Amino acid sequence: MRIVTVRRISQIFFLGLFLWFCVTATLGTAWWQLRGWPINWILSLDPLTALATALATHTFYAPLTWALVATVLTLVVGRFFCSFACPLGTINQFTGWLGRLGLSPAAREEANRHRQLQAWKYYLLICLLGLAFMGSVQTGIFDPLPLVHRSVNLALAPLADNRLGVLTDEPRFYASAWLLGVVFLAVVGLNLALPRFFCRFLCPLGALFGLLSRFTPWRIGKTADTCGDCHICEQYCEGACRPSGRFIGSECVLCFNCLDRCPAGRVTFATRPSAAGEAGLPDLSRRGVVMAGAGLLLASMWGVGRLAGTDRDPNLIRPPGALDEERFLSRCLRCGQCMRICPGNIIQPALFEAGVQGLWTPAVNYRIGSSGCLLNCIACGQVCPTAAIRPLSLDEKQGLGEFAGQGPIHMGTAFVDRGLCLPWAMDRPCLVCQEMCPVSPKAIFTRTVFETLRDAQAVAARSRGPAVDLEAAIPVAANLASGDYYLRPTGDPEAALRRITSFAGTNLTLESPLAGNGLPATGGRVDILVRLQRPFVDAAKCTGCGMCEHDCPVSGRRAIRVYSENESRSRPGRMLI
């Protein structure tokens, strides 16, 4: 069995596995749903994630132990991951192959020529590690594994599934998915310019693997310095590592195309250096490295902006269980798993709410999706690969059992906008927010007031028992028989209100006759009042779950909105004592 065949099998295996994990990232027990599938396994193999989070948090999170396996294997054989496992690598290689179909040998060789700019990914790696050292983990933007998870889960899969409805009954929406899609298409599209463009020039994970393979005992090499010089190896080299000449070990992605295609069999994978000479790393200029160190400076300047402090955006609501902002940004990979798994589809990739540092980190938006944060759901924290969102138990989220003392997790607090709210500003009964509030006892309570309708004041009328006849029709658009409207003789504010039970033309029926003698035979006047139950938020009970905001009928700027005040995760947000 040829090694390149095995490589292809392995690539298909990991790409298929990755796509399978994308499918199964749906909460449920069916064979194609989450069950126990370790959907973060590929992400946890990533040594860049492990290294960056270790630098930023000074801890090594246990589920990332798989990264050690990948590290040790790379130290011994080289960048096997790039050719045998990485799903984006497979996509890149395939696209590049498509793009070069029918190309002449000379053109192929030119495409795979080693270029000095391949050093750039090392500078990017150093910059990202500098940022991580300062506590800001930005690797997720460029690291291929979070990138491909994010792009497929949030941009491509919904594109495919929203019409078919295979994965979910309701279409899934993700804010600024177009941006994620464009970035991904650019990454993949660049392969048509040069094969494995991302892998050669931009991939920081590849750079890390490259550094680790500096001293591998086993590597590609030629058995003799001089050979036929057919350069077939160069024509099919994926890493642009110059197998026919001075071999650059850190650029070799172990595609084994050279070994497989050499007509004379002079390319081997052995423990001796290439007879044509070898270099460990591409030429890295000192200036480049220093500039890369600018990562440290960048993180410090972000500190001047003080995002996590008192000027934070109150619209930034993080999922329940998220850490305080400083620690959150030292862990979040922007992999999009939490956004993918959320059954309500309310976790969205942030654009500006969390600042530049927080690009594509999860932010909750109650206006999108199917409901607020479900009371009995703990999915987001359970699928976060780095515990930027802590894996909560249901008891901790709801403040029950051993967590009864500290109470439920607050994501924020709802605030009623009295200028928009129907019972407050429009004289219309509503109360959807109070009905939807899922906590018991409810965090929304009401105070009832009776307001006289503007068009139904001092209306001339006669009464007869429970019936009242108006002299003229009144221009009231509402259904007076809905149970929320009451009648009272004009000029007597102490009189008992009578609920209107039916209404036809100018005839009203009351639930019981007017008190006393009813209306005088002539000159009687009545007021029609609407009973308004005006909502108030009990901030101590409100967990910021957003059910109210989601269902408020004022659907543009909602009349009840959740802001991050009083969120459990941060001291600056604390509103109540």
Next chain:
Amino acid sequence: MAHRKAKVGAVQKRTGYGIIAVLGLITIWLLFQQTRFNPAVLVAMRPPLLQGRAQAVSGQTLVATAALLPEVPGFKPLAPTESYGPENLSDKIDGKDELYLPAGFKEMSCRKFNLDTAADKTFVEVFIYDMGSAANAFAVFSGQRRPGSPSIPLTANAYATGNALFFTQGRYYLEIVADRASKTLPGSLEAYATALLAKIPSEGGQANPALLFPKEGLAQDSVRLLATDVFSMEGLNNVLTGEYHLKSGNATAFIARRDAPDQAQAEARRYLDFLAANGYQKVQTPAAAGDISVLALDNSFEVVLVQGRIMAGVHDATSVDVALDLAAKLRPALKERP
């Protein structure tokens, strides 16, 4: 064009097989992992934490009404019985609790079932409300009576709609509601109702107060129990009314059962005073018996009489004839059942 080497070295072959073997091991490991459900899935599978007092443990019932819901063959329970008190009734029925809470609601239990006998699992939910007294039970029963639905002989107060049964028994108000109507449904629901009624302790002797009303001229299903401030009089509570359409006109008969005759008398006096204060004038009618009072205001006639511990009469009659006519029918009906 040079040929590719045809032969593959042994080392390469063995390495290849080794890698394939590792992929196989990974597959096996993944298949094993997917059987150990993620905690998020376990939580999503669990039915939501019962907000009310949970009754899941068999044999250990903390709430009386929960014990009354039987398990009937053909009805497959879908979840444990849920129970609610006044403080959290709204968790189950939301705003409708306004109907029960002022009417003396004590506790409620409910349970969801699937009807096995139906080919397509019909969903049925059974509710039993302990309203504290038969009068309260009747109040909520009559207060939400679906107009036009036929009475059924199940209990003294019972009616059926296309997909449900509603009835009272003693101080309990019961609902058996299915999610669809079908031909076989009424039979199944009544089977459950019978089993349910068998478990409810009979509080003997509580005759259906609605039966007190004379039948002739009584509008169908118009008997109501008004709870408070009846006829706009403050303090006049718990009065049964029935609408009548007689040849001589329309009127409303009312019956108020009190604990003792002197209470009924006092109530009658208060009501008469109230009417007088509101402008009603006494009407002298030779046809009337001595101990009933007839009052009138404009074209509305009131009659008040007392029989034992019942204060009764006619309200808002359209003519003095119909008022007296109805009063005359009413008195003997009351005499029959004290």
Next chain:
Amino acid sequence: MKQPTDEERLLSVEMNRRDFLKRLGYASAVALAAGGAGLALYDSKGPAISRVQKVLTGLGDYTLRGISSGPGKMAIVRGTDRALMFARGVKALGGMESFIQKGDRVLIKVNAAFATPASLGATTHPEVLAAVAGLCVKAGAAQVLVTDNPINNPDSCFEISGLAGAARAAGARIIAPRAALFAPVSLPEGKLLQNWPVMAGAFQGVTKVMVVSPVKDHHRAGASMTLKNYYGFLGGRRNVFHQDINGIITELAQLLKPTLCVLDGTVSMIANGPTGGSLSDLKETGTMVVSTDPVAADAVGLELLGRSLADVPYILMAGKAGAGQADYRQLNPVLLNTKA
């Protein structure tokens, strides 16, 4: 092509083996380092709900040995000359030498809440500070520090109120609040002071604490005197505690036991506190209280404002919590009159 000789071939094999071993060595070393680092930093539990920090349980007990049991000492001095009143008052309690020994580091907590001139009575009067600091230095203190976490900008507060000048003249140093000085404090059994930043860094190496406060009306709290002065130790967004102002002052009173309190009621702000702003808000009440008991001192101050204990609940609450004695007469105060 020249074929390699046997010698050359052997040499190249030798070099290859060395190279191989060297590389294997490097790879193993890095692998072990990575594994070791992973093990050292290994975290199987994941992050805790909030950053784990060592949390203080209080700011300290600075009372004199002999006084900590039994009622404290108090002198109530009448007059108009602040320096004179303080000198007489502290002499009646045993003299400054009984409180300050040679080598003591003294922290004086003043009320520098607002950047207003001393004449408006919203801050500790610089004359009192000068008197207290001066006597401390004379009694042999190694260093005298003056601090507060003001509401307005600290530099302007200390300057405009005259306290910076008074401190400089007396040889004391102002400690202005900065982030590094704040550390979280959790009062055991406290409901409000849980993991809250407090200016504990100002107490580094401090052996004696004096609290020097003016007598002021306070809109929210009822009165701002000695106990309310402790609010100036709080950091963070402390305004949240206005929701339970009496509760927070009671807890603050349990946080710290000072050596000596000076309550300056020479001119009291009897209306529109705590900022005041008009001379008509002030009244010449001509009294200064020097005491080891902050609760008792405040009880006296209340009388200057014409309020009762019921108007300002935190005094009784603090007394009940063990911070002092609300019935100041139990201390058998020495009554002095500098005008006589």
